[in-house]
Amino acid sequence: MRFSAVTKRFGETTALDDVSMAVRFGEFMTLLGPSGCGKTTLLNLAAGFLSPDSGEVLIAGRRMNDVPAYQREIGMMFQNYALFPHMNVAGNVAYGLKVRSVPKQERDRRVEAVLALVRLAGFEDRTPRQLSGGQQQRVALARARWSSIRRFCCSTSPSPRSTRIFGLRCRSSCGRSSAS
Amino acid sequence: MPRSTYQRLLGLVGKLVVLLILGFLVLPAAVVTIAAFNDKAILSFPPQAWSMRWFAKAFAYQDFREGFHNGLIVTAWSSTIALVVGAMFAFVLDRYRFRFKRLIEAVLLSPLVIPHFTVGLGFLILAAQIGWSRSYTVVIACHIVLVLPFVLRSVYVSLRNLDQSYERAAASLGASPLRVMVTITLPLLLPGLVSGWLFAAMLSFNEFTASLFVTAQRTQTLPVAMYNYVREFADPSMAALSVIYIVGTAALIVFANAYLGLSKVLNIEHGR
Numbered sequence: 197m198r199f200s201a202v203t204k205r206f207g208e209t210t211a212l213d214d215v216s217m218a219v220r221f222g223e224f225m226t227l228l229g230p231s232g233c234g235k236t237t238l239l240n241l242a243a244g245f246l247s248p249d250s251g252e253v254l255i256a257g258r259r260m261n262d263v264p265a266y267q268r269e270i271g272m273m274f275q276n277y278a279l280f281p282h283m284n285v286a287g288n289v290a291y292g293l294k295v296r297s298v299p300k301q302e303r304d305r306r307v308e309a310v311l312a313l314v315r316l317a318g319f320e321d322r323t324p325r326q327l328s329g330g331q332q333q334r335v336a337l338a339r340a341r342w343s344s345i346r347r348f349c350c351s352t353s354p355s356p357r358s359t360r361i362f363g364l365r366c367r368s369s370c371g372r373s374s375a376s
Numbered sequence: 377m378p379r380s381t382y383q384r385l386l387g388l389v390g391k392l393v394v395l396l397i398l399g400f401l402v403l404p405a406a407v408v409t410i411a412a413f414n415d416k417a418i419l420s421f422p423p424q425a426w427s428m429r430w431f432a433k434a435f436a437y438q439d440f441r442e443g444f445h446n447g448l449i450v451t452a453w454s455s456t457i458a459l460v461v462g463a464m465f466a467f468v469l470d471r472y473r474f475r476f477k478r479l480i481e482a483v484l485l486s487p488l489v490i491p492h493f494t495v496g497l498g499f500l501i502l503a504a505q506i507g508w509s510r511s512y513t514v515v516i517a518c519h520i521v522l523v524l525p526f527v528l529r530s531v532y533v534s535l536r537n538l539d540q541s542y543e544r545a546a547a548s549l550g551a552s553p554l555r556v557m558v559t560i561t562l563p564l565l566l567p568g569l570v571s572g573w574l575f576a577a578m579l580s581f582n583e584f585t586a587s588l589f590v591t592a593q594r595t596q597t598l599p600v601a602m603y604n605y606v607r608e609f610a611d612p613s614m615a616a617l618s619v620i621y622i623v624g625t626a627a628l629i630v631f632a633n634a635y636l637g638l639s640k641v642l643n644i645e646h647g648r
Contacts, residue, residue, distance in 0.1 A: 245544050265547040266556075272548040278541035282563045291559075292549035339549070 197242060202251035204237055211237040214251070236275075244268045271340035277332045279324035279339070285311070286320035289339050310338045405622060412615035430616040440617065443601030447581050449512060450597055454519035455527070455576035461520070462527030463569060470535040485525045495521055496589030503590065510592040518590045522583060523576035530575055534568025574632060578625065 197219045204212040211234045219225050227235045240246045241253055244265035253260045260268060271292075279288050286307050293303045311317050314334040324332055407421060412430060414423030434440055465484055469477065487495060495518060503514040542564060546556045562569075584599040591600050598617075606614055 243544070243548050245547075264553075265544065266550050266552055268548075269550065270548055272545065274541045274545060276539070276541060278539065278545040280542060280545070280560060291546065291551070295546075295550045295555060339545075 197256075198252075198254040199238070199241070200252045200254065202238075202241060202248045202253065204234075204241065204246060204248050212241075212248075216251075239272070243270045243272045273333075273336050273340045277324075277336035279332055279335055281324055284321050284323050285316065285327070285335050288324070288335055292339065314338045405618075408615045408618045409622070411612055412619045414612045414615075417611045430612040431620070433611075434613040434616040434620065437605070437613065439596075439601045439605065440598065443596055443598035446512075446515075446591075446595055447597040447599075450515050450519055450595075451577050451580040453512075453516045454580050455523055455573050457516070458520045458524045458527045458576050459531075459569060459573045462524050462572065463531045463565075466528050466531035466535055470532060484528055487521050488525045492522060492583070492585035493589065496586030499586070500589040509590075510594060512595050514590050515587065515595050515597070518586050519580045519583060522586060523579050526575045526579060527572040530572030531565065531568050534565050534571075538564055570632070574628065578628075582621075 199215055199217050202212055202215045203210070215234075215238065227238065229235055237246065241248055242255075244260065244263060244267075247261055255268065255270075280291065283291070289307045289310055290303050293306060298306070307320070308317070311320065314337060316331060316334055316338070319327070319331065319335075324335070327335065410423065411421055413426050413428065414421075415425035415427035415429070416423065465480075469481060499514055499518040499521075500509065503509040503511075508514050538561070542560050543556050546560045547553075551559065581597075582599060583597070584603065587597050587600050588603065591597060596604070602614060602617060
């Protein structure tokens with residue numbers, strides 16, 4: 197994923213000024229900085245929720261500026277997790293698979309496996325409100341990362357536990373995953 | 377005077393004031409309810425003898441039956457159409473920036489400041505011109521105009537409270553805009569849509585001023601039928617009808633509360 201001379205303004209404020217950077221396949225990168233310095237703006241540009249005023253966003257060599265978010269295959273974990281409040285845990289995790297028309301049996305199998313991996317087996321029927329903050333975070337992680345998505349974006353730093361689970365998964369499937 | 381006694385007195389006065397205000401609010405409904413059970417054929421208060429006969433009469437009276445029926449037709453159509461139109465406008469106003477946005481918003485909300493009789497009179501003149509003055513269409517069209525601002529407001533507030541990160545999350549998971557709308561936006565907006573519809577329905581069913589202009593004998597709604605009745609008779613069947621109104625509306629709210637949660641339907645839920 198490459199940002200080349202990307203500028204983004206919100207009215208008078210310039211959130212990103214001529215930013216260029218690259219994230220390699222399989223790389224784990226952390227953006228650090230004071231609040232308001234443009235970390236989230238950068239991630240929103242990567243995910244396709246915003247488009248740059250100038251410059252280019254490239255993923256795997258392809259210009260993504262005008263590709264809508266739903267065609268980018270970038271998992272996003274939101275600061276407030278944004279778990280769908282009208283669906284239970286299983287429904288949240290299965291959403292991305294359902295959208296991609298993964299058959300039900302396969303879907304159930306993968307949801308079960310993923311929930312076991314984030315240590316949430318048996319929580320399938322809970323609603324997001326019935327979960328603790330940490331549990332919500334793990335559901336968000338499971339939904340973002342394992343919904344048949346190739347790339348991964350993360351908006352806040354996951355808790356140590358989530359990082360460990362994430363790292364675990366990364367090692368076991370390094371070949372086809374890349375993280376940014 | 378010791379401070380605690382003074383405070384207790386102040387608390388007592390406070391409670392009394394609250395009680396008085398609450399009593400004042402329910403006073404008209406209470407008086408009408410009691411009058412409805414009066415056995416005498418006059419709207420006197422308090423009653424000397426009690427009876428249910430005015431309820432029987434209210435139910436049996438042909439004009440009331442037809443008015444109720446007409447009212448349901450008009451209410452169902454007008455609030456449903458207003459909901460669809462209002463929700464679409466609310467969505468566009470909330471999500472997009474465009475020229476004349478302010479103007480469009482002002483026009484949409486203008487029925488709030490235009491008197492009902494003006495709207496009614498306008499539709500009456502128009503309907504007379506094209507010879508539709510006896511049709512339901514005119515009544516329904518008129519009610520749509522009157523309830524649209526309320527539906528618009530209700531849906532708009534829900535949209536404002538809707539965290540867009542849900543929709544973004546769905547999009548990042550590969551859901552197309554249409555799919556996001558159907559599986560995320562609409563279900564999360566449902567309380568706002570239902571409350572908007574209920575508001576519209578209650579307003580439309582109770583609307584009198586404009587309805588008086590646009591309804592004919594064949595299409596008159598219940599409030600208009602009641603008005604025509606009270607011009608000739610002044611017996612407690614009016615009061616009985618009022619009680620039915622109150623009970624019906626209360627039943628609707630209890631129903632909404634049981635199935636959707638009153639706080640949600642009335643749009644007073646504060647986020648998470």
